[in-house]
Amino acid sequence: MAGTVLLVEDEPSVGELIRGYLTKDGYQVVWVRSGEEGLVELDRHQIRMVVLDIGLPGMDGFEVCRSIRMRSQVPILMLTARDEEFDRVVGLEVGADDYVTKPFSGRELVARIKAILRRTEQQPAKRESYELGDVALNRETHEVVVDGREVDLTAKEFELLAYFAANPGAVLSRDVLLDRVWGLEYPGGTRTVDVHVAQLRRKLGRPELIRTLRGSGYKAIAR
Numbered sequence: 001m002a003g004t005v006l007l008v009e010d011e012p013s014v015g016e017l018i019r020g021y022l023t024k025d026g027y028q029v030v031w032v033r034s035g036e037e038g039l040v041e042l043d044r045h046q047i048r049m050v051v052l053d054i055g056l057p058g059m060d061g062f063e064v065c066r067s068i069r070m071r072s073q074v075p076i077l078m079l080t081a082r083d084e085e086f087d088r089v090v091g092l093e094v095g096a097d098d099y100v101t102k103p104f105s106g107r108e109l110v111a112r113i114k115a116i117l118r119r120t121e122q123q124p125a126k127r128e129s130y131e132l133g134d135v136a137l138n139r140e141t142h143e144v145v146v147d148g149r150e151v152d153l154t155a156k157e158f159e160l161l162a163y164f165a166a167n168p169g170a171v172l173s174r175d176v177l178l179d180r181v182w183g184l185e186y187p188g189g190t191r192t193v194d195v196h197v198a199q200l201r202r203k204l205g206r207p208e209l210i211r212t213l214r215g216s217g218y219k220a221i222a223r
């Protein structure tokens with residue numbers, strides 16, 4: 001079984017065509033017409049690959065791509081019309097793996113999908129990397145890069161940042177952070193969390209990334 005592809009395409013003729021190509025190649029296809037529906041279906045199925053049109057009603061493909069990346073590393077192939085200038089840089093920034101320009105042949109589409117799957121699925125370590133705004137971190141190498149600049153963090157600062165990056169948008173109390181990041185070793189009670197957050201803000205040079213919520217704790221802002 002080749003797996004399930006989530007196809008987000010509002011144009012019936014194009015959608016039919018793509019579904020035909022993919023089905024013939026052994027993929028199961030979940031086809032939706034809008035990004036909003038796509039995000040719902042992504043949670044409901046084991047999706048191996050997303051094929052995402054840029055021009056959609058409601059959220060456009062770039063927004064959808066960004067939303068998917070906040071929760072999943074699933075490979076994403078974007079579709080662009082010939083008259084829309086695909087901005088490669090924007091595409092990469094929002095986390096797309098590749099794109100094809102309409103019109104394309106079925107063979108080209110399937111070949112591109114296979115190439116992306118080969119590239120992404122060969123690297124199981126990819127799940128070990130997180131992004132928070134323009135801060136990228138890799139749990140395996142313990143590297144933290146902000147806007148291309150490597151930042152040196154202590155082990156606890158790294159763990160704390162990784163926890164924020166894995167839970168963007170969630171309200172995290174000091175007690176929860178202490179429990180998840182420090183476990184049983186509570187060197188200075190909840191004050192420890194505040195000190196480490198302050199250090200992270202300073203070292204990353206991104207004070208707005210981790211927001212203080214009066215009375216309830218902290219929240220990492222993904223963008």
Ligand code: CA
Pocket residue numbers: 009010011053054055056
């Ligand atoms: Ca479209």
